[in-house]
Structures are given as structure tokens and as C-alpha cells.
Amino acid sequence: MRRRDFLAGLIGAAGVWPVPARTQQIKPVIGFLNGGSMEGYAPLLAAFREGLRQSGYVEGENVVIEYRWAEGRYNLLPDFVADLVKRRVAVIVANTPANLEAKRATDTIPVVFTTGSDPVQIGLVSNLRRPGGNVTGVTQLGHLLAPKRLELAHELFPNATDVAFMINPSDSARGEKSLIDAQAVAKQLGLKLHVLRASNEAEIEVAFSSFSQFGAAALVIGTDALYASKSRLLAELSLRYAVPTIFQYVDFVRAGGLMSYGGNIRESYRWAGIYAGRILKGEKPADLPVQQSTTVELIVNLKTAKILGVIMPQTLLAAPTR
Numbered sequence: 001m002r003r004r005d006f007l008a009g010l011i012g013a014a015g016v017w018p019v020p021a022r023t024q025q026i027k028p029v030i031g032f033l034n035g036g037s038m039e040g041y042a043p044l045l046a047a048f049r050e051g052l053r054q055s056g057y058v059e060g061e062n063v064v065i066e067y068r069w070a071e072g073r074y075n076l077l078p079d080f081v082a083d084l085v086k087r088r089v090a091v092i093v094a095n096t097p098a099n100l101e102a103k104r105a106t107d108t109i110p111v112v113f114t115t116g117s118d119p120v121q122i123g124l125v126s127n128l129r130r131p132g133g134n135v136t137g138v139t140q141l142g143h144l145l146a147p148k149r150l151e152l153a154h155e156l157f158p159n160a161t162d163v164a165f166m167i168n169p170s171d172s173a174r175g176e177k178s179l180i181d182a183q184a185v186a187k188q189l190g191l192k193l194h195v196l197r198a199s200n201e202a203e204i205e206v207a208f209s210s211f212s213q214f215g216a217a218a219l220v221i222g223t224d225a226l227y228a229s230k231s232r233l234l235a236e237l238s239l240r241y242a243v244p245t246i247f248q249y250v251d252f253v254r255a256g257g258l259m260s261y262g263g264n265i266r267e268s269y270r271w272a273g274i275y276a277g278r279i280l281k282g283e284k285p286a287d288l289p290v291q292q293s294t295t296v297e298l299i300v301n302l303k304t305a306k307i308l309g310v311i312m313p314q315t316l317l318a319a320p321t322r
Contacts, residue, residue, distance in 0.1 A: 001012060001150065002203070004318060009139075009157070010013070011226055012159070013275045020038065022123075026064075027062055027063055027064045028063055028090040028091075028229070028280050029063075029065070029066055029087065029089045029090055030063060030064070030065045030066070030089060030090060030092075030093060030276055030280075031065075031066050031068065031082065031084035031087070031089035031091070031092040032045075032048075032065050032066065032067045032068065032090050032091070032092075032093050032094075033068045033077070033080055033081065033092055033093065033094040033095075033098040033099075033101075033102060034067075034069055034070065034095055034098060034225065034229075034231025034319070035070070035072065035074055035077065035095055035096070035097060035171075035225030035226060035229075036070070036087040036095070036225045036226055036228055037069050037071045037072075037229045037230075038067065038069050039072055039229070040228065040229025040230055040231065040232075041228070041229050041260045041268060042079045042271055043251065044061065044265060044269040045269070046161055047266040047267070047269040047270040047273070048269040048270065048273040048276075049092070049273060050270050050273060050274055050321045051269070051270040051271060051272060051273020051274040051277065052274075052276060052277050053273075054270075054274055054277070055274050055276070055277020055278055055280070056119075056277060056280070056281070057248050057276075057277045057280060058294065059112075061272040061322035063280065066084065066087065066089060066238075068080040068084065069084070070098065070225075071226075071229075072170070072199060072200055072201075072225075072226035072229075072230075074097055074098075075170075077097065077098050078101055078105070079099070079234070080098075080101075080114065081101045081103060081104075081105040081106075084109075085105050085106050085158070086205060088109070089109060090109075090110075090279075091110045091276050091279050091280065092106075092109055092110070092111045092112070093111075093112045093113075093272055093273075094111065094112075094113055094114075094115075095113070095114045095115065095225050096113070096114075096115040096117055096174065096225065096229060097174065097225070098225070098234060099111060099114075099115060099135075100122065100124065100145075100190070102122070102209050103123070103124060103135050106134070107133065107134055107194055107307060108134060109134065109283075110134050110135075110136075110249050110279045110285045111134055111135045111136075111137070111168055111285065112136060112137045112138075112272050112275045112276050112279065112285070113135065113136075113137030113138070114137060114138050114139075114140075114263075114265075114268050114269060114272050115137065115138075115139050115140070116139070116140045116223040117223070117264075118139070118144075119137065119139050119290055121132040122174065124137070125290060127167065127242070128289060128290040128292070129289045129290075130286065130287070130289065131200050131285060131286055131289070131290055132286045133285070133286055134286070135158040135285055136286070136287050136288040136289070136290055136292060137275065137291070138196065138269075138271045138272050138275070138290065138291040138292075138293075139268070139273060139290060139291070139292055139306075140248075140262060140263030140265055140293040141216070141295065142235075145248070145261060145262055145263070145270050145296065146178055146181060146182060146220075146222060146223060146284070147181055147182065147185040148261060149184065149220045149246045149247075149248070150163065150165070150182055150185045150186060150189065150191070150220055151189065151246075151259050152246055152261055152298075153217065153218040153220055153246055154189045154191060154312060155311075155313055155315065155316065156217075156218060156244065156246075156259075156313070156316075157217035157218060160191070160216075160217030160218070161176070161190070161191065161192060161195060161199075162192045162193075162215050162216040162217065163186065163191050163193060163194070163216050163217060163218055163219075163220065164193075164195075164196055164211060164214055164215055164216040164217075164218070164219040164220070164221060165179065165182050165186075165193050165196065165222065166192045166193065166195075166196040166197070166198060166204075166220070166221045166222055166227075167196075167197060167222040167239075168197070168198065168199050168222070168224040168226055168227065169197045169199055170199040170226075171224060171225075174224075175197075175222060175224070176224075178222045178223065179195060179222070181224075182220070188241050194214040194216050194218070196210070196211075197218070199226070200226075201230065201233060201253075204227075204230065204233065204234070204237065205237060207238040208238065208240070208241045209241060211241060211243050212241070216256045217244065218243075218244040218245065218246060219238070219244070219245045219246070220245075220246050220247075221234065221242050221245060221246070221247045221248070224250055227247070228248070230309055231249055231251040231252040231255055231305065232251070232255040232256070233248060233254075234252055234255075234257060235252050235255035235256040235257035236255070236256065238256070238257055238258065238304075239304065239307065239308075241254050241316070242308055244258050244259075244308050244310050245257055245258050245259075246258065246259045246260070246261065247259075247260050248260060248261065248262035248264075248265075249262060249265055250262075250265075250299050251295060252298065253301045253304075254301075255298070256268070256304055257301060257304065258300070258301055258303065258304045258305060258310065259298070259299065259300050259301070259309065260297070260298075261296070261297070261298050261299075262296065262297065263293030263295060263296055263297075264293055264295045264297060266296065267293065268291075268293060271291045275288055275291075300312060300316065300317070307314070
């Protein structure tokens with residue numbers, strides 16, 4: 001074939017040179033598995049994305065995030081995890097109890113957890129400093145602070161003899177453990193503990209509407225993914241039914257709840273994003289120590305206290321964090 005004929009064939013009828021297709025760069029995929037709802041976790045999701053950016057990853061640009069929201073239906077978590085494992089995501093980020101399902105489902109895909117529980121006690125890792133295996137993450141150590149919330153209720157109402165405590169029966173292992181701890185503290189304080197169980201929005205409202213039947217002075221809400229995603233609902237119900245309520249998360253107080261006492265959960269999710277990014281860059285979960293919350297916040301909504309007729313002790317007002 002003559003050179004001119006060969007070039008003409010390459011150029012073709014359109015009169016342009018053929019351009020080889022560019023090899024499209026494959027973006028890593030993060031599986032974001034959560035027992036709550038996207039709406040309820042929006043501020044924490046923003047913190048997670050911030051952590052990813054700090055590690056050099058921006059959703060939609062150089063990383064893809066596959067979301068799975070159980071919205072309190074924890075029975076869906078095994079199927080969600082199985083789907084993420086089947087898709088061979090690069091890393092799974094999950095809260096409790098979703099992270100426990102992820103750990104059971106895979107020992108090869110890295111798992112970054114967030115939890116308010118003791119990660120050693122519930123079986124996520126064997127050691128905080130050197131987790132080993134494919135799992136690491138962040139804890140707010142909420143299980144250590146839950147008894148303190150009962151003490152705060154007693155400090156608010158020193159003459160009270162009854163206090164209510166809400167747990168989610170869908171997360172039976174963690175819920176019952178927190179209940180045992182709460183009962184021990186209540187006994188030390190001379191309080192009778194009334195247990196309210198709620199695993200969805202309807203049951204949560206029933207719990208608040210029945211609160212007055214027990215003659216309890218206050219309600220303490222246990223640590224749970226569903227409850228965390230329903231902070232606004234919990235605050236609204238506490239006002240509607242005039243229930244002095246203490247929870248773990250500051251979003252509850254911002255939405256009108258009376259008091260929160262807990263670790264900085266936004267910081268936890270930012271660290272989860274940082275760890276997910278570092279793992280995408282090649283670091284191993286086994287070598288990343290579990291991060292622990294170092295900040296404990298006591299937040300009081302004085303407007304709500306006035307509405308509920310709760311007189312705040314000066315000992316609480318004088319200490320913004322405890």
C-alpha cells in the first residue's frame with residue numbers, strides 16, 4: 001500500500017485523525033453502612049467527607065461512596081453488607097451494630113468503625129493500639145458516659161426516686177449491656193429504673209407518651225444508631241410530652257432537647273474519613289490504632305429548661321464540660 005493511501009485510510013471520510021480512547025481511571029469505592037438515616041446523619045456525613053478531603057479524596061472526583069442506610073431496621077444489615085462485599089468495595093465504613101455485621105462478613109475488606117461502645121468488649125478489635133486484622137476505627141466511649149447521664153439526672157432532681165431509661169431492643173447485645181450498667185448505677189443512687197424499649201419512630205413516641213405513668217423525674221436515652229439519627233424527633237417529643245430528657249448527642253440539644261453529655265461525634269466521623277483515606281492510600285487497618293474521643297461535652301438548653309420548669313444547679317452551669 002502506498003503511503004498516501006495508508007494515510008487517507010487513517011484519516012477517513014470525516015477528515016480527522018482517529019484518537020485512541022483514553023484509559024478511564026477507576027475510582028476506589030467506599031461502602032458507607034449505617035444503622036440510621038441519611039437525613040439524621042447529615043452533619044456527621046459532612047464531617048466524614050471533611051476527613052476524606054484531608055486525606056486527599058473528594059467524593060465524585062477521585063472516590064465513589066456507596067451508601068446503605070438501615071433507618072433503624074437492623075435486620076437489613078446482613079444483606080447490605082453482603083452486597084458491599086459482593087461489589088468488592090475498597091473499604092467499609094460503619095457504625096454499631098453495622099460494623100459488627102461487616103466484621104463477620106469479611107476478613108479481607110478493610111473496615112473502619114465508629115462506635116459509642118468499647119470496641120474490644122463488643123469484639124470489633126482485640127487491642128486498641130494495634131487492632132490487628134482488617135478492622136480499626138474510632139470510639140466516643142459512650143458506654144463509659146452512659147452511667148454519668150444517670151448521675152446528671154440525679155443531680156438535676158436530687159429528691160427524685162424514679163428515672164426512666166430508653167434502649168433499642170433491636171440491638172439486643174448492646175442494649176442489654178447498657179441496661180445492666182444503668183441498673184447498677186441506679187441502685188447506687190437509690191433510684192428505681194423504669195425501662196422503655198423502642199426500635200422505631202412509632203415505639204419512640206409511645207415511650208414518651210407513656211412516660212408520665214411511671215412518675216419518673218427524667219428520661220435518659222441509651223446510645224444507639226437509630227436514636228442518633230432521630231435527635232430532632234426525640235427533642236420534639238421531649239417538649240411535646242414535657243419530658244426532661246438527657247441524651248448523648250449535641251444535635252439533640254440544638255433541636256430543643258434539655259441536655260446532652262457525650263463525646264464529640266462529629267470529630268469521630270472526621271477521623272473515620274481520615275482513616276478511610278489513609279487505607280485507600282495503602283495503609284493497613286492492623287497498623288492504625290483505634291482513635292478515642294478526648295473531648296466530653298456537657299450541653300444544656302436553658303430555654304428548654306425554662307419551658308419544662310427545670311431549675312439548673314449551679315454546679316452544672318459552672319462546668320461547660322465534665
